[in-house]
Amino acid sequence: MSTAPSTTQVLSLYREFLRNATKFNNYNFKNYFIRRSRDAFNSGKTLKTQEEITNAYTKAQQELEVLKRQSLISRLYSFEKLVVEPLNGSHKK
Known part of the structure; x- marks a missing residue:
């Protein structure tokens, strides 16, 4: 049986989720997956047993691979900017 991931490994996985x-x-x-990542990792704080933590970490690694593929596909297509998005990438008032 494998050991539970360390806090450093979990934080690294979380940062990788946000990056992708x-x-x-x-x-x-973009905003959906950022929110979804935060919610998923926040709900993981309640896990107690080593087995639960290991299973959740393994599942998160698999989901990260899916997120990486989907973000790559997303970059292949261009979308028009929405009204809520700044046109030049920065919001100044």
């Missing part, structure tokens, strides 16, 4: 979520070109997809 921000690579989406579409504003709605």
